Amino acid sequence: MQLSEKYNPLDTEQKWYNYWLDNKYFKSTPDHRPPYTIVIPPPNVTGILHMGHMLNNTIQDVLVRRARMQGFNACWVPGTDHASIATEAKVVAKLKGEGINKSDITREEFLKHAWEWTHKYGGTILEQLKKLGCSCDWDRTRFTMEPKLSEQVIKSFVDLYNKGLIYRGYRMVNWDPEAKTNISDEEVIFKEQNGKLYFLKYQIEDSEEFLTVATTRPETIFGDVAVCINPNDERYAHLKGKKVIVPIVNRVIPIIEDEYIDIEFGTGVLKITPAHDIADYEIGQKHNLQIIDSLDDDGNLNEHGMHYAGKNRFVVRKEIAKELEEKGLLLKAEDYVNRVGTSERTGAVIEPKISQQWFLKMAEIAKPALDVVMNDEVKFHPEKFKNTYKHWMENIRDWNISRQLWWGQQIPAYYISFSDPSEGKEFEGKYVVAENEEKARELALEKFPSLGGVRGGFYLRQDEDALDTWFSSWLWPMSVFDGLLDPENKDINYYYPTADLVTGPDIIFFWVARMIMAGLEWKGKVPFKNVYFTGIVRDKQRRKMSKSLGNSPDPIELMDKYGADGVRVGILLSSAAGNDLLFDEDLMLQGRNFATKIWNAYRLTQGWNKEQKPMGEAEKQTIEWFGNQLDKTIAEINEQFEKFRISDALHLIYKLIWDDFCAWYLEAVKPNYGEAISQEVYDKTMYFFGELMKLLHPFMPFLTEELWQNMAERTHEEALVIAQQKTAEAFDSKAIEAFAFAQELISGVRNYRQSKGISPREAVEIYTNATAFENEAVIQKLANVSAVHFSAKTDKPSFTFLVGATEISIPLSENLDLAEEKKKTEEELNYLKGFLVSVEKKLSNEKFVANAKPEIVENERKKQKDAQEKIALLEEKLASL
Numbered sequence: 064m065q066l067s068e069k070y071n072p073l074d075t076e077q078k079w080y081n082y083w084l085d086n087k088y089f090k091s092t093p094d095h096r097p098p099y100t101i102v103i104p105p106p107n108v109t110g111i112l113h114m115g116h117m118l119n120n121t122i123q124d125v126l127v128r129r130a131r132m133q134g135f136n137a138c139w140v141p142g143t144d145h146a147s148i149a150t151e152a153k154v155v156a157k158l159k160g161e162g163i164n165k166s167d168i169t170r171e172e173f174l175k176h177a178w179e180w181t182h183k184y185g186g187t188i189l190e191q192l193k194k195l196g197c198s199c200d201w202d203r204t205r206f207t208m209e210p211k212l213s214e215q216v217i218k219s220f221v222d223l224y225n226k227g228l229i230y231r232g233y234r235m236v237n238w239d240p241e242a243k244t245n246i247s248d249e250e251v252i253f254k255e256q257n258g259k260l261y262f263l264k265y266q267i268e269d270s271e272e273f274l275t276v277a278t279t280r281p282e283t284i285f286g287d288v289a290v291c292i293n294p295n296d297e298r299y300a301h302l303k304g305k306k307v308i309v310p311i312v313n314r315v316i317p318i319i320e321d322e323y324i325d326i327e328f329g330t331g332v333l334k335i336t337p338a339h340d341i342a343d344y345e346i347g348q349k350h351n352l353q354i355i356d357s358l359d360d361d362g363n364l365n366e367h368g369m370h371y372a373g374k375n376r377f378v379v380r381k382e383i384a385k386e387l388e389e390k391g392l393l394l395k396a397e398d399y400v401n402r403v404g405t406s407e408r409t410g411a412v413i414e415p416k417i418s419q420q421w422f423l424k425m426a427e428i429a430k431p432a433l434d435v436v437m438n439d440e441v442k443f444h445p446e447k448f449k450n451t452y453k454h455w456m457e458n459i460r461d462w463n464i465s466r467q468l469w470w471g472q473q474i475p476a477y478y479i480s481f482s483d484p485s486e487g488k489e490f491e492g493k494y495v496v497a498e499n500e501e502k503a504r505e506l507a508l509e510k511f512p513s514l515g516g517v518r519g520g521f522y523l524r525q526d527e528d529a530l531d532t533w534f535s536s537w538l539w540p541m542s543v544f545d546g547l548l549d550p551e552n553k554d555i556n557y558y559y560p561t562a563d564l565v566t567g568p569d570i571i572f573f574w575v576a577r578m579i580m581a582g583l584e585w586k587g588k589v590p591f592k593n594v595y596f597t598g599i600v601r602d603k604q605r606r607k608m609s610k611s612l613g614n615s616p617d618p619i620e621l622m623d624k625y626g627a628d629g630v631r632v633g634i635l636l637s638s639a640a641g642n643d644l645l646f647d648e649d650l651m652l653q654g655r656n657f658a659t660k661i662w663n664a665y666r667l668t669q670g671w672n673k674e675q676k677p678m679g680e681a682e683k684q685t686i687e688w689f690g691n692q693l694d695k696t697i698a699e700i701n702e703q704f705e706k707f708r709i710s711d712a713l714h715l716i717y718k719l720i721w722d723d724f725c726a727w728y729l730e731a732v733k734p735n736y737g738e739a740i741s742q743e744v745y746d747k748t749m750y751f752f753g754e755l756m757k758l759l760h761p762f763m764p765f766l767t768e769e770l771w772q773n774m775a776e777r778t779h780e781e782a783l784v785i786a787q788q789k790t791a792e793a794f795d796s797k798a799i800e801a802f803a804f805a806q807e808l809i810s811g812v813r814n815y816r817q818s819k820g821i822s823p824r825e826a827v828e829i830y831t832n833a834t835a836f837e838n839e840a841v842i843q844k845l846a847n848v849s850a851v852h853f854s855a856k857t858d859k860p861s862f863t864f865l866v867g868a869t870e871i872s873i874p875l876s877e878n879l880d881l882a883e884e885k886k887k888t889e890e891e892l893n894y895l896k897g898f899l900v901s902v903e904k905k906l907s908n909e910k911f912v913a914n915a916k917p918e919i920v921e922n923e924r925k926k927q928k929d930a931q932e933k934i935a936l937l938e939e940k941l942a943s944l
Contacts, residue, residue, distance in 0.1 A: 070662035072626025091138035093557035099135035107146035128761035142205035238416035240362030260399035285357035444707035471529030537577035540590035628763035629654035680840035685731035688802035694794035
């Protein structure tokens with residue numbers, strides 16, 4: 064097959080991806096081979112590819128492709144997450160644009176719109192992953208809201224409820240007024256915001272005296288039920304047992320005492336508003352205080368807000384400050400920087416709110432999930448994240464699993480009433496939890512005999528709330544194999560536990576910890592053996608890439624510009640595990656240039672004429688060296704993969720190809736101009752090239768498959784994607800060291816030519832104190848050396864350098880200006896003498912020698928010895944000049 068002069072990724076990528084799909088190389092079914100399983104962190108169903116996805120999925124693909132080439136039955140399960148809050152928000156916005164309010168339609172009608180939206184926009188990101196080269200088993204694609212996965216979510220809820228781990232109760236939650244649902248603590252992002260600290264005057268009942276209370280949220284005074292002082296605060300001892308009047312509201316509330324109050328902070332007086340602050344709520348519970356919720360679900364004041372009813376909380380904040388000032392109830396207002404909780408999904412300011420929700424008790428299931436990480440049954444890479452995990456797991460709170468949404472699995476709790484639920488006549492608030500309404504009816508009759516035993520004599524109303532999205536995705540490593548529907552099915556028993564998980568540290572609590580809990584709860588096994596935490600992709604200013612900042616490039620455009628292989632290499636070159644990646648488009652260019660280098664190297668070999676002739680000594684020495692270097696590098700690559708240092712593994716392959724193969728091997732074996740290469744050398748070169756393509760394939764799948772298929776006629780069973788990588792074999796380290804000596808010597812001769820302006824075609828002689836060179840033929844060929852004089856010195860002016868302890872001298876060319884050479888030599892000699900003085904001064908300092916680390920002192924002594932040897936050589940050269 065004739066290769067084009069330049070590598071064009073756009074001509075190659077789609078061709079080979081279709082070829083891989085057509086031949087079902089990514090498809091996996093249980094067989095005799097050991098499994099290697101990865102489940103994709105499911106992206107939002109309506110999402111599109113961003114740089115974080117690029118990094119994460121490139122790493123997964125590298126791991127999966129490598130496993131496939133090492134004899135494993137590799138299975139990468141793709142899929143998407145229904146992303147309840149994000150997707151529902153988009154559907155609500157779409158409906159609003161059509162003049163439809165969610166509140167005006169039924170749940171069934173809304174879900175119809177949500178499914179239409181999902182079918183229209185869902186799956187885009189999976190198609191984009193194909194462009195990246197991801198080798199997923201696309202026949203196994205799952206969606207967290209598909210029937211079988213939803214069935215498993217409901218089943219898990221019922222099971223946990225029956226075990227006494229799920230309960231319903233009133234709690235303080237994080238309310239998102241924009242999404243109109245509560246969110247978990249982990250979904251709250253705290254941001255510093257400039258605001259005001261208002262000092263309000265609360266008049267003591269039956270007195271002219273006032274208490275001053277500082278607050279950042281004066282709009283919440285409508286929910287005040289007490290003010291609190293520290294019992295040890297002598298300033299307010301005379302007020303114990305008295306009452307105050309809430310400003311504007313004119314409600315009389317008690318002064319209570321609690322040591323929670325910080326005497327030194329503010330005025331030492333706290334207004335207690337249990338409905339709108341978590342700390343106030345806990346104090347309220349402790350002192351049996353009333354709860355007055357003055358905000359509605361939209362973040363507006365309700366009927367408790369008096370004349371502010373219906374107005375937004377932030378509007379009221381400004382207006383009430385003005386009213387307080389006019390009534391002489393505002394002492395002062397100071398600028399204040401406050402940490403404000405915001406919703407990760409919508410960006411709205413979170414409102415603490417009392418609400419009846421469903422909770423999962425976490426303490427009992429968290430303990431075993433902590434143990435398996437601390438004892439490395441599940442290994443974290445990098446290990447530093449174990450401490451983060453440990454801290455969270457030891458301070459875990461019950462998980463609020465209900466959301467006030469329609470898009471998601473509906474909570475399987477059924478409330479009982481004797482008449483149509485629309486009439487609001489519930490049976491004393493009693494309910495049953497069951498997998499469907501039929502089972503709920505059976506359970507209701509069994510649980511509440513007073514219902515009369517007549518199946519049709521009562522109504523059931525299912526809980527309106529949906530489950531938290533994470534309550535479905537925590538089952539993902541099991542549910543994708545239908546492990547909760549049929550615990551003994553072939554897939555779950557073969558593929559579970561999975562091998563590795565690649566994810567970001569930002570969801571270590573949302574997802575990683577919970578998957579471990581779920582795996583131990585239902586399978587008695589951890590869901591994966593390793594967790595590789597990627598860093599966050601940031602721009603050069605260290606800002607996280609985001610659409611809102613406009614600092615995130617379009618991955619598709621990058622792939623069109625640099626090729627998918629180039630982008631994959633570029634993004635991996637600087638992505639050490641757990642460390643943030645500073646995105647630089649120059650890295651993509653480096654990736655593309657690497658592809659070009661390989662392409663040109665292959666084209667070079669294809670331009671050689673071959674003939675049956677003996678292998679030359681230089682070629683023989685080079686082949687021996689590269690074979691050992693290949694085995695040594697494979698062992699090093701394996702070690703890096705074991706440590707999940709994937710970027711370091713790529714660097715090793717990059718050096719092996721660019722430096723060792725292209726810069727040294729090909730130069731050493733290529734035939735002289737006009738001559739042919741030995742067929743034996745060519746065959747060995749193609750063998751090495753093929754092994755390099757196998758090593759590189761997981762990182763650059765398209766280019767490598769293109770070249771592999773060009774090297775020989777291949778059957779479908781011989782495609783590179785399923786070829787087996789070379790295993791690490793014993794190597795001769797002395798042969799590698801000997802060749803390294805030759806490389807340094809050759810570089811020294813080349814430096815001589817370059818510094819003296821001598822043509823590479825002008826042969827030189829070498830004089831050396833060595834008795835022999837192991838790779839003399841390679842040295843003579845690559846350094847263009849006409850003769851080597853062992854154990855000899857020249858009496859001519861010469862250029863001399865050291866390779867280790869070996870002295871190399873090259874008689875100076877007759878074309879050189881000896882006067883200029885003498886001047887340069889004197890300058891170099893003077894510099895070295897000055898350098899030696901500074902080193903010897905340091906070594907003569909007894910304090911330095913006694914206190915410095917031994918390796919530092921030894922390094923200074925080595926500098927001294929090297930300088931002395933070079934000075935001796937230069938003085939000898941100067942004498943000859």
